[in-house]
Amino acid sequence: MPPASFRSLFMWSGIGLSSMFWASLALAAPLNIAIDTELEALLGDREVVFLARELDGDRTHVLNPDRINERQTPNSTFKIPNFLIALDTGVISDAHRIQDWADMHRPPSDFWPESWKQRQSLMTAFRRSAVWFFRDIALAVGGERYRTDLTRFDYGNAEAADQSDLFWLDGTLRISPAEQVNYLSRLLQGEFDTPPEHLALLEQASLLSEVDQCQLHGKTGAGPVNDDFDGPFEGWLVGWVRCPDKASTVFALWTHGPTFAAISRFRQQAAVALLQRTGAFDHQQETP
Secondary structure (H helix, E strand, O other): OOOHHHHOOOOOOOEOOOHHHHHHHOOOOOEEOOOOHHHHHHHOOOEEEEEEEEOOOOOEEEEOHHHOOEOEOOHHHHHHHHHHHHHHHOOOOOOOOOEOOOOOOOOOOOOOOHHHOOOEOHHHHHHHOOHHHHHHHHHHHOHHHHHHHHHHHOOOOOOOOOOOOOOOOOOOOOEOHHHHHHHHHHHHOOOOOOOHHHHHHHHHHHEEEEEOOEEEEEEEEEEEOOOOOOOOEEEEEEEEEEOOOOOOEEEEEEEEEOOHHHHOOHHHHHHHHHHHHHOOOOOOOOOO
């Protein structure tokens, strides 16, 4: 498990609202997702907040609507904007270029998976969620540039401390499910003038599964609730679905469970089950 010094990197967050999201949401009332027997069994004793938005007509689907504006620490879901900021600033000029792991500068902790303890490119670091790689990016980008871009993105509270390489983990930066969905909606609809080649790289790095030509893209994130890695965890899966002959759907799932094991695989299982009920994702998944 992570050492005590790392446990302070995760904090509960406050509450916020994205005015731009609600301006668009006003076009159509959100559709509540019904809890059937199968879904109830899957959710179990976990807390789940889910929001999905279709990019054709802005129709939205929601589970636990009273909580979609609660801001949480984004944890590794921040790797989506961070991936693009690294490319847009030129901090990373080639997403496939391998960089050495300086183990004296970034010594491994006991909890590190083997996939982190090696050289990485931007692509592999995103897929493996290698924190050390993105901490190096953060120091190169700097707090001022992050605050400028995150404000432009309307990304949560848009906070990033100067000379910090942990602000998306330590509770400084916070974002709600509604704001996650709003950010992804605007990103995929081209509102930020992100170079198409950068979006294409993100599409490659974020692909989680592909069945019957339906692609599930996304990024997970997780952290302990009370600085106790043996206790309850909160976690995310945010992303989008692309299927033939359908508009894309963006979504954000936040969950809270009694342990990390209780939410780890569950995040994608629950997201797929909920996306199936919205009609965004048709294929069947294995029973957990």
